[in-house]
Amino acid sequence: MSRSEHTPGVALRVGVLGCGNVGAAFVGLVDSGATAISLRTGIDLEVTRIAVRDLDRERPGLDRVAFEKRATTDSGAVVTDPQVDIVVELMGGIEPARSLILQALTSKKPVISGNKELLAAHAGELTAAAESAGVDLLFEASVAGAIPLVRLLRDSLAGEHIVRLTGIVNGTTNYMLTQMSEEGLGYNEALAQAQSLGYAEADPTADVEGYDAAAKAAILAGIAFDADVSSSDVHREGIVGIEASDIAFARRLGYEVKLLAVVERADAPGGEVAPAVGAPPCVAVRVHPAMVPKEHPLASVRGAFNAVFVEGDAAGELMVYGRGAGGRPTASAVLGDVIDAAHHLREQSRGRPARRRTPLLRPIADLRSQYYLTLDVADRPGVLAAVASVFGEHHVSIRSMEQTGLGVDARLLFITHMALEADVSATLQALRDLDTVERVGSVLRVIGSELA
C-alpha cells in the first residue's frame, strides 16, 4: 500500500484504536473542533473509524449515532482500512497494540500513540519500524499528558547537550505528598483521599511503588539521550513507608518531599567525564522519593500536577509544568501530534527520524548524593557514638543530626554530606546489625540544592 495522497481541503482520515477517557476526548475534540482546527492550521481532519472492545459501553460526550456509525470491534480492520490515513493508538497494553502499530507503519500510515506501557518496553523496535517505513511515529501523549516534553526534548533542544532531567511525573503520589505536607495527613489517610477523588486505583501499586514513574523515566531517557532504555532498566523506589514525621522534618529544614524521576548523563565506567563523541551514551535512570529545597521550581509543583526540570549545557535550566493525566489534556497532546503527522503526510515529508542506541547504564550504587535517614534507637548513653562510628567506617560523613522523642520513642534523624550510594547502603546494613538500632526508617535522597 502506498502513502496516501492528500489534496488540500480534503480531510485526512483518522482511525482511532481504543475509546476510553483519552480516546473519547480525542474524538470529541476533532468532531467539535474540525472547522476551528482547519482555520488555525490549514489541516482538515475527520475521525472515520473507531475500534473499541465493547460497542455498547457509554462514551460520555460523544453523540451515540455518530459514534456507532464509525465503531467496530475489529481493530485490525481499522488499521488496514483504505479510508484511514493516520492511526491513533490509545488502547494501552502491549498486545495487540504493538502488532497493530507495526502493521500500520509497514502500510506507511503514520501512527500517534499515547501508550506509556508499550513505549517504555518497545520504543526501539517501534521507532526502527517507523524509520524504515519513512513515516511518523509520534507519542507526546505517552508521557506527562498535555505537557509538551517530547517536542521540547526532540525539537526545541535538538542541538542541545542535555545533562539531566528531574521530573515529578506521577500525579497520584504528588497529590498524596502534597496533602501530607500541607494538611499533615499520614500516608494511609492521604492514600484514602487520593482514592476517593479517583486519583488512585483501588490497588495503588503502580503509582505508590513507582512503576508508573519508572515507565515514564524510561521514555524520557529514550528521547533525551537517544538511548534504548526500558522500564526494567530503571532503579525504582516508591513512597510507601514515608511518614508524616519525615515530611514535617523536611519542611522544617526548608525542603519538600517529592517522588522524582531522574534521568542523567553519567561518567563513562572508566571514569572519563566526557566520553568520545559517537560513543554510546552513558546514562543513569532512577525513580525515588527525595527532599527538594523549597526554592527549587519542582518544590512548588502541588497536587496532581506534573513537571519536568531540564538541565542543558547551553539552554541552562528549563521547566515544563501541567496536567500529567486526564482525558482532555492528554487528547490535546494527541491532537498536536496528529496535526504534525497530517502536515507531513500532505507535504510528503516526515519529522526527523529518531535515532536510538543501546546505552551504558550506570548502576545506582555509583550515585553520589546527600541522604536523609532516620533510625529508631534505644535511648541510652553511647548510642550516638556507636552509630556515628558506623557512618565513619563507611566513609559517610554526617552534616546534621537531631534526636526526636525520648525513651522507647527515641529517633535519630541524619542528613549526610555527599556520599556514594554503595557506601550508604553498606552503612544502613551495618546499622541494622547494631543492638541499639531498633529500626532503620525512611531513607530519602536530598537533591537540587545546587540548582536552586
Next chain:
Amino acid sequence: MSRSEHTPGVALRVGVLGCGNVGAAFVGLVDSGATAISLRTGIDLEVTRIAVRDLDRERPGLDRVAFEKRATTDSGAVVTDPQVDIVVELMGGIEPARSLILQALTSKKPVISGNKELLAAHAGELTAAAESAGVDLLFEASVAGAIPLVRLLRDSLAGEHIVRLTGIVNGTTNYMLTQMSEEGLGYNEALAQAQSLGYAEADPTADVEGYDAAAKAAILAGIAFDADVSSSDVHREGIVGIEASDIAFARRLGYEVKLLAVVERADAPGGEVAPAVGAPPCVAVRVHPAMVPKEHPLASVRGAFNAVFVEGDAAGELMVYGRGAGGRPTASAVLGDVIDAAHHLREQSRGRPARRRTPLLRPIADLRSQYYLTLDVADRPGVLAAVASVFGEHHVSIRSMEQTGLGVDARLLFITHMALEADVSATLQALRDLDTVERVGSVLRVIGSELA
C-alpha cells in the same frame, strides 16, 4: 534563485547576520558541536559567513582566525551568497534586518530570527513573505530566550483553543521585584543592584517601563491567536512607583508582586462570549504589575528567570519556565530552529505556515479584575466615609481595607472585589479630587486566585 538542493552528509551552510552575545554563542555551538549535532539529528551544519559591524571587535569564545575567515561587514553579501543555505538574523533593530530577511525569503532561503523588536512590529509582513516563498521563518529565540514558547503554542497546542497566556517575560524587572520581596530592598536599591549585575542597562526604561515585555506580549499574541498584534497595540504599565511597602503588604496577604504580560481571548464587542468560527479573533493584550497568589506557579518564579502560564480549553494549565535571556540559552533556541529548517530543506518541505489575521483588540477599560490600591490621606475622622462613598458611586466594591501609619503618614490600602477597569479609573480620578486624599499611590491588579 532556486531552493538549494541538499545531499545527506554534505553540510548545510548557515550565514549569520550579527555576532553579539547571541550570535557569537550560536557560532560557537555549531563550531564546537557539529559532530554531536550530526550524530543526534542526522543534520550536518556549518557556519560559512558572519556579517558584523566591526571586524576588529573581540568575539569571546570564538577562534580569531576561524572568525576572520568568515567575517564581513557586508550583510547583504551574506544573504545573497550562493554558499549560504540558511540565514540566521541576530543583528536586532528594524532596518536593515527587515530588508535582509525579506531578501533572503524571496531567494527561498529559510530565515531564523531572534529579533524581538522587528517581530513585534512586522511579524505580519514577514510571515506573509515566508508563506508566499514557501520557506520557513522561525523565531523561537525572539521571545523568552531558551524557553520553547513558540513551538509550544504553534505545534504542541496546534489544535488547542487557547484561552489566556500570563507571563513573566522580563528578567530584569523580575530580578528587581524578587529582591524587593525577599531582601526588603527599595525600588532604587533593587535597580542599582540589577545594574551592577548587568541585568539592567544604564538607562533602564525599556525594562522598568514595560516596553520589552510589551514587545514579547505582541509576539506571543501573534502566535497564540494567529493575530497580527504589534507593540503599540499593547496596554503597558511598568514597575516604576512600586514601593517596598506595597510588596510587604502583598506578602502579608499571601501574594507576590510580578510584572505580567497578559494575552487573552476576549468577548467580542457585542458581548458574545464565543464569536462565530472564522470571525477575527478578539484579544486583549496588556503588561502591568500585579499581585499573584503565592500558590500560583508564577509566584515562585524568582530572580532573572522567565515563565509563561498557558490556559487552554482542553490542555488545561501549562507552564514553561527557564532563562529568558543570555547568549548561550538564546543561541540554543536558535539552534533548535536551524535544525528544523535544515531538516525541512533536506526534505524539500517546510513547517506549517503561520496564518495571520487582524484581530479586534479589546481596550483595557473593558478589563474586569480585582485591584489593590493605596491612598495617602489626611488622618482625621470622616475620611474613610468620604473615600468609601467615592468607590460606591463608581460601582467599585471594597473587599478589604487597612490603615497604616498615623498623622501625616496615614495611608489607606484597599483591595476591591472584581471591578471594571473603566470604573476603577473613574474612581481614582474622583479620589484625586478629594481634599482629604493627598496622593493615589500604587495601583496593582490582583490576578490568578481562581487558577491556583
